[in-house]
Amino acid sequence: MAVVALSTMATSSAATAGDIELGRYLSSECTTCHGAAKTDSTIPPIHGLDQKHFVEVLKAYRAKSLPNEAMRTVAGRLQDDDIAALAAYFAAAKPR
Numbered sequence: 001m002a003v004v005a006l007s008t009m010a011t012s013s014a015a016t017a018g019d020i021e022l023g024r025y026l027s028s029e030c031t032t033c034h035g036a037a038k039t040d041s042t043i044p045p046i047h048g049l050d051q052k053h054f055v056e057v058l059k060a061y062r063a064k065s066l067p068n069e070a071m072r073t074v075a076g077r078l079q080d081d082d083i084a085a086l087a088a089y090f091a092a093a094k095p096r
């Protein structure tokens with residue numbers, strides 16, 4: 001029995017504007033590392049990051065053209081829509 005989800009139907013606009021609620025949902029994985037702004041950490045803060053930069057960096061990790069293994073693994077699981085959503089969420093989000 002094949003179950004095919006027609007998930008692309010409602011997402012035609014998501015390529016340009018990220019869905020902040022989706023980004024919030026996906027962000028829990030990121031904030032385990034990119035949590036509060038800790039000054040003694042080697043993990044860079046990503047809250048308030050410029051959306052364009054954010055998207056470029058995540059796609060570069062996904063394409064394995066940036067070196068960090070953890071980020072390659074994380075980014076490898078993301079679709080373009082997920083990256084846009086995360087960019088929109090983190091651009092507006094404040095660290096807790």
Ligand code: HEC
Pocket residue numbers: 026027029030031032033034042043044045046049054057058067068070071074075086
């Ligand atoms: C296992 C820990 C870990 C997780 C989980 C993680 N990251 Fe990262 N991330 C890092 C580290 C470490 C770096 C810095 C890598 C380097 O400097 O080479 C980084 C770098 C980044 C950068 C680049 C920041 C800059 O200023 O250029 C972005 C953007 C980013 N991560 C977004 C995310 C997003 C979005 C998620 C969730 C989908 C995520 N990360 C999950 C550890 C993590």
